[in-house]
Amino acid sequence: MIYFDNSATTIPYAESLRTYQEVASKIFGNPSSLHNLGTKASRILEASRKQIADLLGVKSNEILFTSGGTESDNWVIKGVAFEKERYGKHIIVSDIEHPAVKESAKWLSQHGFEVSYAPVTSQGFVDLDQLAALLRPDTILVSVMAVNNEIGAIQPIQAISELLADKPTIAFHVDAVQAIGKIPTQSYLTDRVDFASFSAHKFHGVRGVGFIYRKEGKKLQPLLTGGGQEGDMRSTTENVAGIAATAKALRLVMDKEETALPKIALMRNLIHDELAKFEDISIFSGMSDDFAPNILTFGIKGVRGEVVVHAFEEHEIYISTTSACSSKAGKPAGTLIAMGVPTKQAQTAVRISLDDDNDMSQVEQFLTIFKQVYNKTQKVR
Ligand SMILES: Cc1ncc(COP(=O)(O)O)c(C=O)c1O
Structure with missing residues (x-):
């Protein structure tokens, strides 16, 4: 998992x-x-x-x-x-x-x-x-x-x-x-x-x-x-x-902060850099210091976020369509709408949020499965 x-x-x-x-x-x-x-x-x-x-x-x-x-x-x-x-x-x-x-x-x-x-x-x-x-x-x-x-x-x-x-x-x-x-x-x-x-x-x-x-x-x-x-x-x-x-x-969280945050940022950055290589990807989170190191929100163009969430779930990888509360309501992320992202594009958004509990081998597995999900959704795109 x-x-x-x-x-x-x-x-x-x-x-x-x-x-x-x-x-x-x-x-x-x-x-x-x-x-x-x-x-x-x-x-x-x-x-x-x-x-x-x-x-x-x-x-x-x-x-x-x-x-x-x-x-x-x-x-x-x-x-x-x-x-x-x-x-x-x-x-x-x-x-x-x-x-x-x-x-x-x-x-x-x-x-x-x-x-x-x-x-x-x-x-x-x-x-x-x-x-x-x-x-x-x-x-x-x-x-x-x-x-x-x-x-x-x-x-x-x-x-x-x-x-x-x-x-x-x-x-x-x-x-x-x-x-x-x-x-x-x-x-x-x-x-x-x-x-x-x-x-x-x-x-x-x-x-x-x-x-x-x-x-x-x-x-x-x-x-x-x-x-x-x-x-x-x-x-x-x-x-x-x-x-x-x-x-x-x-x-405990504060004691670990100094080592945990750079580690989390490294994992987030690696995922970002790999995802950015795919053509039909929108990345909604910035990578600068003005963004928390643990969150990366992106979308596969033309594919609704919930489809992506469930595709990962089949491999016991748990991510979400932006916030937990909007996901069940099926609403697009309010933040993206407020930023001026068109509704259709906002509906593609999925959020991964990392923690010190996670490690690089999980990142690698995630990226392997991502490729499969991306290829599987080719027709929709
Ligand atoms: C920014 C923010 N405020 C408030 C809440 C609500 O917190 P709780 O689930 O503890 O009621 C959340 C939960 O996702 C949140 O992300």
Whole structure:
């Protein structure tokens, strides 16, 4: 089996699963309980929060746990909107955001807010001049992802931070779900960023855990009310085992970054160079440093992405038609459409997303099978 769909989800690390099992079976108390089982659970929870905060270079009280990337995005987008609505009702999200952001913004637009979509260039980067032109006195929130999940384009978070430097009343949110462990933390957690979203299953943690970074002092309405957990910001009994497993996974991923990222880039570059030799290939991801090293999105001209995905699946090679969410819906990649790629061409797109788990022999097997798939689809082309 060759798993090249790591942007959809990663295989949990064995160490992370072991931590989950240990904590779930031995430190099972409810962190809110007064007895010592509760205290033990609460200590693990806070130690995990501190470890994650330290790894990201932020403060412990700036990390709030959630159930994943989607909840993190929903919470920030809606929570900021409701918190700041007395100052204005205009929000801006980029045109290539994940549905977790875009749909949250759309929901707000059905509940009295106005949403503008910041366009991207033909390469897939938010257009700074057009973003600047959308800013208004009643703008309360700007949300731009750090790394695009469909083509890997690294968004100009530093430049947007500068653009917003003299507009402190606008909250700046960054969806960092695809960025963590792939690009340097300081490139997307700038001093100007107020909120950021993360998801554990994208970095070898377990499913059902995420967190947000909320800069100290920045206000957000809670979405879950109840027993007052997470400083009264998100009520529900904490997933202590999942959170401990998340801290473990993050430490491992960050420890490996220095060796893993060049290795991943090498594999990605080799695949790119080989694919580029074929005539009927469109390559949608760029290869410069402005793109994350792990993602390569391409298409075989005239052949729908799902046909290619299933052809590889026959050989137990797992890739995807761009994002996992758009693939089942059969929609072409929203990012490609926003870049101006014609729909027919966008429908050919498939994404491979690599990880340190992968190796060169898998790359070679992938390329061998690619030749077969390419030849098999000759008639369609
Ligand atoms: C950029 C981005 N944001 C948010 C999400 C949603 O994360 P989750 O699956 O943890 O809800 C994803 C998942 O693919 C993503 O790629």
